[in-house]
Amino acid sequence: MNNIAVLISGRGSNLKALLDACTDGRLDATICAVISDNPNALGLVFAQDHGIATHVVEKLPHQNRQEYDRRLISTLELIDADWIALAGFMRILGSELVNRYIGKLVNIHPSLLPAYIGLNTHQRVIDANEPKHGATVHFVTEELDGGPIIKQQSLDVLPSDTAESLAERVLQIEHKLYPLVMQFLISGHARYENGKCYLDD
């Protein structure tokens, strides 16, 4: 089955890109639910407006990562998702959750991994005078932004670029890349095996 749960913390533009791809046939899947750790995430409103079930799994005070992840697992089990797409979900997931969904859990990151893991990638790319930047979709493992890369796409950094202009252009790449990769996975063209990503052809 091709049910995708999308996990967000913010505006949800990648969620919208995935939903658009499902609607116009580029992605043979259903967005079965949106989960957020942030009750005020704008993407939740978008999901509700489009009839997608939403769940808020907020971090409770004094709750550690393992306890949080267990609540997240309970919600994911309820949803019965086949794939979990992290799209701006601002929490690091622990080993129990990651290993439970290994190979089915993917993330999009705004850099050409393994360069620039973590936050604030656009400004760091500019500060380092990098000629190239881009976006990566990868399987999620316990290592932050470190799982096997499925696909990435680059762009040239222009002398006139600011962090804002780069963010905008990278986001446009993301919105095409994420649906494409999800379709690779769903159709079996890309798969996770023994810590590696295998692509047909």
Ligand code: GRF
């Ligand atoms: C994207 O840049 C994504 O790569 C990163 O978080 C951002 C989420 O943006 N992981 P949006 O909420 O999908 O608009």
